Amino acid sequence: MNSITKSLLKSIKHGQAAWLRSSSTHSGKQCLPKLVLGIETSCDDTGAAVVDDAGNILGEALHCQKEVHLKTGGIIPLVAQQLHRENIEQIVKEALSVSGVSVNELAAIATTVKPGLALSLGVGLEYSLKLVNKYKKPFIPIHHMEAHALTIRLTNQVEFPFLVLLLSGGHCILAVAQGVSDFLLLGQSIDIAPGDMLDKVARRLSLSKHPECHSMAGGKAIEHLAQTGNRQHYTFRVPMQHYRNCDFSFSGLQNLVNKVIIQKEKEEGLQKGELLSCIKDIAAAAQHAVAVHIVKRTYRAMLFCIKHSILSPKNATLVVSGGVASNQYIRKGLQILADANGFAFLCPPPRLCTDNGVMIAWNGIERLRAGLGVLHCTDGIRYEANAPLGIDISKRVEEDSIKVPRLKMKI
């Protein structure tokens, strides 16, 4: 039994026979599904996956460096590079072997080439180009944030255009996805990303020493502790309230939280690094301020898109993705916003919100289907640490100066 037959049987077994529809007969001939291998190394996760053109995930593998970076108090690029180097071959082999697909059967190889940590991107690109050249396969360079934005089309039936909010450790972006590689950038963080802020607060609170969350990512640890904290014990001013645009800012908020932590340490007679008694309340209040800030900017983006008929009020959709989108509190705030404005609200499942190889493979499939950026010659291909997403219309958004009405948000 060849691997295509194996994957067909596997899809049927898992009730995912959707690709039979798209790969069925054309003029009497059986069309085999197109398969893409996706490779992700933009930050601290080494991921690989094989996905077919109907969105079946045939095999995937992921190596997370989180525990190592938690110990060193943040990502050290040279360490991340070394870990990618040590793991990439094994991860790609595992994804291929689980899928039962050989490199020869692939229609293309898709790899994140921007944006991200230069040293990390370099490992994925170098490895991919070796495979591409050895097996003479087309190469599809992937924009990491485009991949986050399009993941929802793998898990749900979503047509363009849709409003997309990307919340991660490195980015905070509000955009309209108009097509596979056609985005309007409405706003983004002017300083750090929400995941970065939550990670820094978690580090300052020494959450890795807390018995309930010692191996969790910072944002996840904050979410976990906030569940049993009282957010009303502290109030952090929501950032940028007087700026009527769709940009975000989190570093001022991080400073406000730090000030409270320092003051509480003094009051409790603790040294930096010792666990405060009010840790859960601070986590809850910080998470609440992050959620309200994100909801308010997204509200303005919704009003802008409806006002300019970029989205139709009849079938508008808000998609949220990126590592921070797995936060249930922030999701709930956004769900309330979407309901109040008649938007459908969609998030990929948490494991596809954080970095993974599946989203890169799926972006490859989307590009392959649309015939966009499929390279048969890789001369001159480079990674880019910084790369904007789409056409920046954030100034146009600011010119409109849309006032956001009050929204009752009992999360």
Ligand code: KG4
């Ligand atoms: O998208 P992602 O996996 O990697 C980047 O491209 O940045 O996002 C990682 C970020 C980290 O900052 C992590 O703390 C945050 O996502 N994160 C969370 C949660 N899970 C992960 N933030 C808030 N709540 C969570 N449950």
Ligand code: ZN
């Ligand atoms: Zn990401």
